[in-house]
Each structure stands twice: as C-alpha cells, then as structure tokens.
Amino acid sequence: MGSTTINDALDYLFIHNTGKQDIRDGKVPVIVRGEGDYVFDEGGNKYLDLMAGNTRPNAIGYGREEVAKAMYDQAVKLHYFTPGFFITTPAVQLAKKLASIYPGELKTTCFVCDGSEAVESAFKIARQYHYYANKQRRFKIVSRQMAYHGQTMGALSALGFLNPMRNVMAPLVPGHVFLIPPYCYRCPINLTYPACDLACADALDSLIQFEGPDLVAAFIAETVMQGVGALPPPAGYFDRIRQICDKYGVLLIIDEVIVGFGRTGKMFGCQHYNIKPDIMTMAKQLTAGYAPLGAAATTKKIADAIPAFLHLHTYGNHPVCCAAAMKTLEIIERENLVKNSAEMGKYFLEGLKSLQKHPIAGEARGIGLWCALEIVQDKKKKTPFPAKDAITFQLTLAGRDHGVIFRGMSNALEFAPPLTITRSEVEDGIKALDKALYDVEKKMGYK
C-alpha cells in the first residue's frame, strides 16, 4: 500500500498522463519540497532534478524567495483584472521587456496560461491575420511528424505522434497536415546529411503544393524538437523552411515553449539558426514554473493588420503571473544563466558522450542544457528496444534509485536541468546515469 497521499491521489486526482497501475506500484513519487537544483519526496529522498520540474520549466531552481515576493506584492496591489476592455500595467511592462529581447522582428505579445494556449493563440493570430488580409480560405496548419505542441484541441491536432493522445481524442481539428521531421539519426527517408541536401525541408514545398497554397495559413515548428528527446535541426534547415514559407505566403510559427529563455545556451533557440519567425510561442521558463504563463508574439506588420484580436481568456495577461515573469527574467539576466546553460550544456553533453561506452547507449546529442541519449538494443543497427521492455522507464526508475530525475522520451533519455546547474552537479548526474545504465543492462542480460 502506498502513502495516504498516493491513495488519496488515486481516489481524488487525475495525475496527468500517468498509468494508475504505476501509481499503485509505487513508481510515482510524491514530491514535497525543492531547494536549489534538488527536490525531496515525502520519504525524505533527495533527487538532483535533471529535468527542471520534469516538464522543463524550472530555469532558476527551487525556493526563489524574490519571485514569491514579487508575486505577493503584485497580488496585494492588484491580483487580477480582466485582459480585455481594460489594461493592466504588469502585462504591458512584461510585453515591452520581451520586445527588447525577442529575435527577429517580433514585437507584440498575447499572454495566456501555458504553452498549449500559446500555440492556440498563435494559430488564431495566423488565422486572423489572413482573414483581415482577405485570405479567409487560409485555414490549414502544417506541423511535423514527431512534433509536440500541447494538449488543447488545436495544439493536440498539431501533435505529430500516432499515440493514444491523438487517437483517443479523435476527431481532432480539421486542416492539420504533417511534414516529415529532420530526424537524422533515423532519417524517415533513409538519406544522410548533408548529401540529402535537406530533402526533409524541401518536402514542405511539395506538401504546400499538394494541400493548396491558398489554403495554408501557417507552418509550426519547434526550434529543437522534443518528441525523441532534444533534437536540434541540421544546419541550413530553417533557412530552407523560411524560403518556402515566404514563397507561398505561409506564416512561420516557431514554438519556443521549451527552449525560450536560455535552455539552448542562447536566450532563444531561433538565435542559433538565425530564424525570423512571424509568430513565436513561449511558456515554461518565462516564469520558471513559479506561475502559469504562456505567450505568443508576432511582428508589427501582423499585429497592425488585426484591428481587435478576437480572443478572451479570463486569466490572460494575469498581473501576478506577469510579475513572476519579470522577476524570473531579471534573475536569468542577472545571474548569466544563459551563459551557464551554454557552458554547462557542453559539459553535460561531453559527459553523455563518455557514456556511449555502454552497449545500449546510442547517439548523444543536445544544445545548451537540453540533451538526449538514444537507447538502443543494437548500436550498429540503431534498433530500439521493443515497447514491452519499457526500457527508458526502467532507466528513469534506476536513475531515481541513484538520486537523479531524468525522463524517457520515445527511444531516448532526455535531460533538461535547471539553468543554475553547477559543474559538480553535472558530474554527479552523469555518475548516477552511468550507474543506472549498468543496473538496467545487468537486468537485461548485457555484460
């Protein structure tokens, strides 16, 4: 029998995306406290958090009193007022601050509660822009296989996995179509970079032709994909994508919900690839998880074309969440956390590469503090383990036994620690992962 909290959770709470049997089997810890880059469960076990809260928002570590204080001060002054028909100052101040650091020509921001709503907002900005430009027929959204854009119905319709999340919720929003992904380790069209000449990006051209250029509103892409663990694009990929979007008047939505605010070692992932998005989505690290906030930003040209943005979420532009974001950004800048992400990210990736001595450790890749390690049954053939082995789940459990939290993502392990991680914590994390790999390999009969 689990603890009272676990039993109550089973009775009274929907735990997102988690099998009830795993909860009953005691494989789902109750986290009660955080401090710096560590969290503690109700049994007193301490874990180095290599996943920044597991969904990756926590850029600045746990227990930041100054963020709590900024939220408290704002709550006492004005905790809430509607995002429409009136204006509140924290949202204006945050939007202005963001405009000063955005990549490309982004300027105007819509604040909502999370990444999924940011993606919905991006789709609405795209549709409304085309509507007012007399291109009302442009409604289709191109996404990519293996893409993740969230859980609300529009965002879910852009989800590029054939998994229960899509299938159980079908029918989804019509008009979503999918491009092949730039997954070089297992190229979907069996080519090799750079000889492929970015055929996976060029496929966008024929897809738009097929779907009807006059019907396509936008192409949405994560800067670095998460579906198989961190997957940076090959060099030149986004240049090609931008050219094709421009050729057909299709808006380019860049989804920076994970990577925005320093995860990749630059403030925005776009800055690695010189991408100039028409619309960009953000969330997670914007408040480091201290408050729920997502955002979609667009250019002056697009914002000016929309006379009144048709959108109204009760908790849009929320004053307390915007205050949390302002303080989070101040900390990221003051403590040079973007630089730390670049430096510690390199060190972390070196550590992962050193683990490729393991028979089941395939490609190690990453950018800044977002890394992945492919787990393979056969290294040469890159064969994944059968699903029934739940290999990445086994590894995450073994990792926890050694005091670290990381995550399984498709056939890979994923790592996205707080941007505050130190050199010695990186070393501890890699050592623990090494042990977890040995444990599981032993269980699976590897020598």
Ligand SMILES: Cc1ncc(COP(=O)(O)O)c(C=O)c1O
């Ligand atoms: C790229 C991307 N977009 C959107 C989302 C959805 O964000 P949220 O879970 O905050 O709704 C996520 C969540 O992981 C994401 O990774």
